[in-house]
Amino acid sequence: MNRKTFLKNSAILGAGLGLGGFLPYSQALGGAQNRVTILHTNDTHARIEPFSDSAPRYAGMGGVARRATLIRQLRAENPDSLLLDAGDVFQGTPYFNKFNGALDFEVMSKMGYDAVTIGNHEFDNEVRGFEEVMGKARFPFVSTNYDFGTTRMGLRVHKFLIRQVDGVKIGIFGLGVAFENLVLPHLHRGVTYLDPVEVAADTTAHLKGYHRCDMVICLSHIGYRYNDNRVSDRVVAQQVDGIDLIIGGHTHTFMPEPELFEKPDGSRTWVSQVGFAGIVLGRLDFYFDRGKQIAAVRNHNYPVTDGGPDSGTYAELISRISADGGAASV
Numbered sequence: 023m024n025r026k027t028f029l030k031n032s033a034i035l036g037a038g039l040g041l042g043g044f045l046p047y048s049q050a051l052g053g054a055q056n057r058v059t060i061l062h063t064n065d066t067h068a069r070i071e072p073f074s075d076s077a078p079r080y081a082g083m084g085g086v087a088r089r090a091t092l093i094r095q096l097r098a099e100n101p102d103s104l105l106l107d108a109g110d111v112f113q114g115t116p117y118f119n120k121f122n123g124a125l126d127f128e129v130m131s132k133m134g135y136d137a138v139t140i141g142n143h144e145f146d147n148e149v150r151g152f153e154e155v156m157g158k159a160r161f162p163f164v165s166t167n168y169d170f171g172t173t174r175m176g177l178r179v180h181k182f183l184i185r186q187v188d189g190v191k192i193g194i195f196g197l198g199v200a201f202e203n204l205v206l207p208h209l210h211r212g213v214t215y216l217d218p219v220e221v222a223a224d225t226t227a228h229l230k231g232y233h234r235c236d237m238v239i240c241l242s243h244i245g246y247r248y249n250d251n252r253v254s255d256r257v258v259a260q261q262v263d264g265i266d267l268i269i270g271g272h273t274h275t276f277m278p279e280p281e282l283f284e285k286p287d288g289s290r291t292w293v294s295q296v297g298f299a300g301i302v303l304g305r306l307d308f309y310f311d312r313g314k315q316i317a318a319v320r321n322h323n324y325p326v327t328d329g330g331p332d333s334g335t336y337a338e339l340i341s342r343i344s345a346d347g348g349a350a351s352v
């Protein structure tokens with residue numbers, strides 16, 4: 023990114039995300055030693071092709087070819103990046119009925135995904151259905167609150183991952199949604215759901231304590247928020263210490279910008295989610311100081327259209343979606 027663009031984005035950040043105690047970009051730039059770019063998607067739901075030009079909503083948006091191009095451009099700009107997905111790759115278009123998720127895993131492998139968590143729809147063809155196509159994924163799956171028992175699925179799903187990016191040690195774990203009223207018992211046979219808050223607290227403490235991770239990311243498919251007492255990303259952000267970033271999914275929430283949760287002890291958790299169907303690519307840049315502490319965070323989400331990174335703005339997309347009455351849900 024050239025300096026002019028950077029300063030423009032800095033101003034945006036200063037006006038929006040800079041509130042809440044974060045350093046304005048312009049200040050962070052001088053002292054920042056390392057920058058890690060997090061690119062993210064969620065609930066892509068077998069959307070291999072863009073929505074058709076005559077679609078009532080999201081006309082002409084999305085598609086894996088454009089997403090791949092955008093990812094390539096952004097990674098060329100900063101190779102110190104992670105590409106993450108918060109689950110529900112399966113189900114949603116005839117591509118799933120024909121390929122059972124194998125095609126999605128192949129294209130996501132080509133795009134260079136670094137970690138993907140397990141959504142409820144990953145069980146749509148039973149555990150065996152996932153096992154039949156998981157060999158097509160050349161990226162690791164991560165899920166921490168599902169106990170996979172003796173299933174073959176469990177052999178491919180990590181409890182957590184640790185990655186070094188630009189000298190920053192990053193721990194990644196995953197949370198899946200409760201099966202009750204969502205995934206029929208025979209579909210998830212052999213896989214058990216565990217309390218996400220407890221698991222998140224234990225895993226984060228382990229990653230930051232024992233493994234000395236500088237940053238912890240939670241890939242979550244439990245949903246952004248609910249009106250009842252179900253556990254959500256907001257609940258985890260409020261109740262668990264030490265998670266720096268929650269990349270969410272499941273509720274198909276088009277967040278206008280990431281939400282920042284600050285604890286009384288000064289620790290901070292960012293929560294982001296970018297709708298569904300791969301029509302938005304989320305991006306957060308984390309800047310680290312000399313002590314590998316997060317000094318600043320910048321956010322920029324990209325609508326996936328055919329014009330590349332500069333076509334349209336996320337704000338325009340959000341206002342269009344709001345005018346349409348909110349996100350569709352699957």
Ligand SMILES: [Zn+2]
Binds near residue numbers: 110142143243272
């Ligand atoms: Zn879901």
